Every structure is written in C-alpha cells, then in structure tokens.
Amino acid sequence: MPNPTAAMLVIGDEILSGRTRDANAYHLAGRLVQVGIDLHEIRVVPDDHAVIVEALRSLSAAFDHVFTSGGIGPTHDDITADAVADAFGVGIDVRDDARALLQAAVGKDRTLTPEHLRMARIPHGADLIANPLSGAPGISIGNVHVMAGVPTIFVAMLDAVLPSLEAGRPVLSRELRFEVGEGRIAAPLRRLAEELSDLSFGSYPFRDGAVYGTNIVVRGTDDALIDQAIERLEAIRRSHP
Amino acid sequence: MPNPTAAMLVIGDEILSGRTRDANAYHLAGRLVQVGIDLHEIRVVPDDHAVIVEALRSLSAAFDHVFTSGGIGPTHDDITADAVADAFGVGIDVRDDARALLQAAVGKDRTLTPEHLRMARIPHGADLIANPLSGAPGISIGNVHVMAGVPTIFVAMLDAVLPSLEAGRPVLSRELRFEVGEGRIAAPLRRLAEELSDLSFGSYPFRDGAVYGTNIVVRGTDDALIDQAIERLEAIRRSHP
Helix, strand or coil, rough: CCCCEEEEEEECHHCCCCCEEEEEEHHHHHHHHHHHHHHEEEEEEEEHHHHHCCCCHHHHHHHHHHEEEECCCCCCCCCCCHHHEEEEEEEEEECCCHHHHHHHHCCCCCCCCCCHCCEEEECCCCCCEEECHHHHHHHHEEEEEEECCHHHHHHHHHHHHHCCCCCCCCEEEEEEECCCCCCHHHHHHHHHHCCCCCCCCEEEEEEEEEEEEEEEEEECCCHHHHHHHHHHHHHHHHHHH | CCCCCCEEECHHHHCHHHHHHHHCCHHHHHHHHHHHHHEEEEECCCCCCHHHHHHHHHHHHHHEEEEECCCCCCCCCCHHHHHHHEEECCCCCEEEEHHHHHHHHHCCCCCCCCHHHHCCCCEECCCCEECCCCCCCCCCCCCCCEEECCHHHHHHHHHHHHHCCCCCCCEEEEEEEECCEEEEEEEHHHHHHHHCCCCCCEEEEECCCCCCCCEEEEECCHHHHHHHHHHHHHHHHHHHC
C-alpha cells in the first residue's frame, strides 16, 4: 500500500506580499513525514474567494488530504469558511457547539459580538477542530482540514487532527556528508539511485568555509534498504576523496 | 495600468519532505513588492518531470512572469531544464556560451566532466542568467525565469533578472499596532476597507506578554491614500482603547 497523499493550501496575502515568512507549511511537512503521509504540493494563494474555491476543489480531488492554514478569524480578510462551503456546495451558519466554544473562550459573562459569531459560522456537515489557545475552532469537511494561520494555533490544531487520519509508513531518512562538489559524485550517485529505485536520493550542495561539499540524503520506508544505501555511499566517499 | 503579475514555482523534494525550509519564495515576495510586480501564487512541487511541466504550462499561461527555484545543477535530481524545454515544446542541447561559463568557473586547465556539461544544456531559444557564484547559469525563456535553489545563488540570479523586466508601481505598506484583539476593531476596520477599496488591509493578531493585540497593515500604490488610511486608523485606535 502506498502512503496516503496530501497537499497544503496556505491562504495569505501576507505571505505573497513578503510581510510574513510562512512557517506552517514547513511544520506540516515535518509532521507528515513522521506519520507516513506524503506531501505532494504546497500552494500559497491570496485572500480571494474564487481563487480559494478553485484551489480547494482541484487539490481535494487530486490528493487524499488537504490541509489549509490562514483566513480564519474575525476580520474582513477571513474568508476561508465561506470558500470551503462553496467548494463543497453546502450552506454555512452559526452553529451552537462552535458558539459555545467561543463563549467559553471569552468568558461566560461577556456577550459575543457579531465578529465573535463570524468565527462560529461552520459549513454544514463539518467537524470542529479544537483550538486550545483562542477558542475559534478549525473545521474538517470531507478530506479538507481548515486550520488557523497563527503558527502556535496551527501547531495545536494539527496535533488534534493528525491522530484521526489514516496514516502510512513513516518516511525515514539518513544523510551523508561529502567534502567534494556534487559534480564529482553525480555519476556513481545516479547509478546507485537507479539500482535502489525504492529509495529517493537528494543531493544538497553546501559551502563551509573553503569547502564546497555535498550532503546526500536517502529517504524511504525500508530501514534495512536505507542502511544498505548508506554503506554503498560510504564506499563511494572512500573512492572519491 | 495594473501591475504585472507573477507566480513562483519551487521545485524541491527537500521542501516537501520537511528537510529544508524554503527561503527563496520569501525573498522573491519581498523583492517583487519593491519593483511593483504582484505575486499571485507560490507553488511547491516535487522533483517530478510531468508535474513540473504541467505547473510551468498552467502558471506561465495564467501570469505575466513565472520564477522558478531549484532543480538545476549536475545531479540526478536536477530536471528543471528538460521540463522547461518540454513545457515550451523546444529542444535542448549543450550550448557553447553556457559551456564557456562553466569552463571559466572550474578553471581553464580542467576538463569539463559529463556532469559539468549537463549544466550547459540550454533549451533552444533561451537566454542565460548569470551565476556569479558557481558558473552554472540560469535560463529565461518566454515568461519563465529558471534559477538555482541554493539561496545565495537564487538571490544573485534574481538581481540579474529583475532589471530586465517591465515593472509596475511599487507596493507601499504601513502598519499600525492596536493593543486590542482583532474582534474589537473588526467592524470599523471592515467599513474603512470598503470605503478605501483601492487599498488592501491586513489584520495580524499577536500576543506580546499579557497583551493580545492586532497589527493592521495597509498596502497600496498611492502614498497619499495610505497616509489617509493611517489617520483614520489612528482615530479608530483612539476610540477603542
């Protein structure tokens, strides 16, 4: 069985305008490797309803899971819940369980404002994702998991979602440092990658003071095969000093 | 005249596997704001020929410019040049001017290896992008600009490419700090954003010790209009202590 597949959709003018460096896609990528879900695409789009709907439709059709970050919250630029409802062709309304979560977060003696209630609007048929930090829940509907853009909240929501998903075999990786440029070892490396085609080989040049070197990363789900690849790489390293 | 549009295509298993946190899209976003090119999408895809070809075709049809990073270099996982040739339906061969750049980079007394020559393969009709750091050039063909994934080289190649592109009006931004949560100011903020619809307003919650606050960012190309928006925001801040 191949691992389940996934895409990440980042909703954020603030990323595209260069104001903010995305942290959530990087966090998600690391977590999915641990649980054996293969991340195939990351897409960053603006806070634009039609663009978000189209991206949700195409990514949810192409992959087993879609994780989104951003565009939920009380302000004018928070439009993800409506886009999700449109993408799935369902209605959206304030829901009692979501309202109760917000009421608990603001304190039971405070009246919820219209802006609070915007955060309790939930597409019909969605499940809520708990938000232990600020109340406003994320949502899961179909294969789409909608989470907050604030990194601490994104991390907490992802922790709440991942255990409920069917996982695959964790992808393991090992890395070997070569103190030669990648051109010097490209030929034997290509032959090894062709021979051990169940593994993936990545080659990452680096510069460390006067040394131009290359880190070779081997990835796969079979630990013994990765060990075998590392032994073969060590032999290549000995013969290319 | 609206500003030209752009997309970024990041080619990199290392990003999708969580090994590396992308730096190039963040750098590009900041530079494009300065020159007045509007970044509409960032897409990260694996080192997969068919996926790269499809992404190049759809992004180059949808936007005025496409910038790519990653997948150029001498190793087995460097497949961008072939994908670009296929996306544009042109051939690809080692070209003399590219070979000369590599010869200069390795020193005129060394023989170029087959791996060096892979980096001199250029799609027919492309222009070269200078690589002052390690010789292997990037390429521009049609509206696609293919650059290295190593961040220092990406930065240098982008500096070489940007002056040749038709630019728009730089996007200016100013930011105002509110020491109240975004729910408190969402309603007047939405009204202001509707009234000054030539500007974009972003709302970014933060937590600073015991303070839950909100940074409001105003963006646009008209400096005077941004000043006017900031004055109005300051009035909102005074009335929502």
